[in-house]
Amino acid sequence: MKFFQSIMLTALFFGCAIQANAAEDYITNAADIVKAADWKQMQTITVTFDEFSYEPENIELRAGQPYKMVLKNRGQKKHYFTAPEFYRAIATRKVQSNKDGEIKAPYFTALELMVGGQLDLYFVPVTVGEYHVFCTIDDHREEGMEGKLVIRQAGS
Numbered sequence: 001m002k003f004f005q006s007i008m009l010t011a012l013f014f015g016c017a018i019q020a021n022a023a024e025d026y027i028t029n030a031a032d033i034v035k036a037a038d039w040k041q042m043q044t045i046t047v048t049f050d051e052f053s054y055e056p057e058n059i060e061l062r063a064g065q066p067y068k069m070v071l072k073n074r075g076q077k078k079h080y081f082t083a084p085e086f087y088r089a090i091a092t093r094k095v096q097s098n099k100d101g102e103i104k105a106p107y108f109t110a111l112e113l114m115v116g117g118q119l120d121l122y123f124v125p126v127t128v129g130e131y132h133v134f135c136t137i138d139d140h141r142e143e144g145m146e147g148k149l150v151i152r153q154a155g156s
């Protein structure tokens, strides 16, 4: 009986764990949010990469406000804009490279910029919270290449 109970508890625990993960997953209705947003009100934020920093380091965003985040690498090395939780907290419209095209996906985990590269991320922030962004190359993060992305409630 005890053994059976523990099996049931384990099943229950994993059931909850799976549900919790699902709740923390990406914004599944991103397409609707992107479509409903007023892109004429889009705000542009430029983030410049260098050794070893993002400028600005901390970015504040409003939920529901459409943005274009222009990522520019002005450094002498390749750099990442890795922010797995942040990308799952936004409704992504697209990532655009002005030279090469557009990439559409439900969400991203990381974007890598070559030396002199630029990528424009079009999105609507959805889930209020604080998210880390960092570079995963070598010891760049330890050297200081990290920042914070904060999504605040609309109107706050």
Ligand SMILES: [Cu+2]
Binding pocket: 078, 079, 080, 135, 136, 137, 140, 145
């Ligand atoms: Cu880097």
